[in-house]
Amino acid sequence: MSSVESAIGKMRGRGYKATPQRLAVLEALASEQHQSLEEIKGRCPEVGLVTVYRTLDLLGELGLVRRLDLGDGPRYELAENHHHHLICESCGDISEFEECPLNTDRLAPSGSGFVARSHSIEVYGYCAGCR
Amino acid sequence: MSSVESAIGKMRGRGYKATPQRLAVLEALASEQHQSLEEIKGRCPEVGLVTVYRTLDLLGELGLVRRLDLGDGPRYELAENHHHHLICESCGDISEFEECPLNTDRLAPSGSGFVARSHSIEVYGYCAGCR
DNA sequence: AACCTAAATGAAAAATATTTTCGATTAGTG
DNA sequence: CACTAATCGAAAATATTTTTCATTTAGGTT
Numbered sequence: 001m002s003s004v005e006s007a008i009g010k011m012r013g014r015g016y017k018a019t020p021q022r023l024a025v026l027e028a029l030a031s032e033q034h035q036s037l038e039e040i041k042g043r044c045p046e047v048g049l050v051t052v053y054r055t056l057d058l059l060g061e062l063g064l065v066r067r068l069d070l071g072d073g074p075r076y077e078l079a080e081n082h083h084h085h086l087i088c089e090s091c092g093d094i095s096e097f098e099e100c101p102l103n104t105d106r107l108a109p110s111g112s113g114f115v116a117r118s119h120s121i122e123v124y125g126y127c128a129g130c131r
Numbered sequence: 132m133s134s135v136e137s138a139i140g141k142m143r144g145r146g147y148k149a150t151p152q153r154l155a156v157l158e159a160l161a162s163e164q165h166q167s168l169e170e171i172k173g174r175c176p177e178v179g180l181v182t183v184y185r186t187l188d189l190l191g192e193l194g195l196v197r198r199l200d201l202g203d204g205p206r207y208e209l210a211e212n213h214h215h216h217l218i219c220e221s222c223g224d225i226s227e228f229e230e231c232p233l234n235t236d237r238l239a240p241s242g243s244g245f246v247a248r249s250h251s252i253e254v255y256g257y258c259a260g261c262r
Numbered sequence: 263a264a265c266c267t268a269a270a271t272g273a274a275a276a277a278t279a280t281t282t283t284c285g286a287t288t289a290g291t292g
Numbered sequence: 293c294a295c296t297a298a299t300c301g302a303a304a305a306t307a308t309t310t311t312t313c314a315t316t317t318a319g320g321t322t
Contacts, residue, residue, distance in 0.1 A: 148317085148318050149318080149319095150317080150318070168308085170307095180309095181309090181310085181311095184308095184309065184310080187309095204308095257305070
């Protein structure tokens, strides 16, 4: 099942309607990591701006989308795309990597009472070009 | 040397002036993790809003401050305060932890050409209260 | 210790970004 | 296929961030 389909399912399950606009925003999100609002809008120009905002809010509440900020403004990404970020402190370039050094289950400090479901890592440094 | 002092040193070294306003913003940042702009402003009310923005930008360029977004709007923190975040997906509460499961040096994927200097981890899940 | 000068500040204005409002439309149910 | 609560979109209202520009100041130089 694609992450878009499972997101739709989750929305329906909670009583939200699966409108074409929400579909379009989800597909825009699925097509690339950590996009800005501009980029998302560009990928679903038929959806009104307000609806894009509202959909991102809704998806955020459902835990399906995360908003992050890696130095330039706000960006959004599907929470289930497990990947991490390399951020160049010199040129600001952002890239991703998949190979994950962590086990989510062991992440939260013991005794904190926190139950970890997922995680995200940002590595700051210098990219090959700027090094 | 406190992180404020070392930040001042770094600014001077790069030819930026150590003004009382910049000092005040740095001290505001040092007094608490991941603060919103409102909180920072509240901690240095004598500094003009524009200057707060400009100082945060400058500190960001120098790599001393990071902007992040953990679900609610933008927040700022001193980059050298090594700590990580626990974010509750239910109530939105954010807490920190120090004990770090990672070695920065081994973080960037081999072959990426990326040189890691520091990192930050966000753990998403449910806090003790919401669990 | 009183210049000098480039850098920095603050207030107001401008530009952007985000949220609210509210009448019109529609997904999903019966 | 009708119904209705949920959703949408356009405009207006707010909030946030950046720009402008006249004034002030940090830090170096006499």
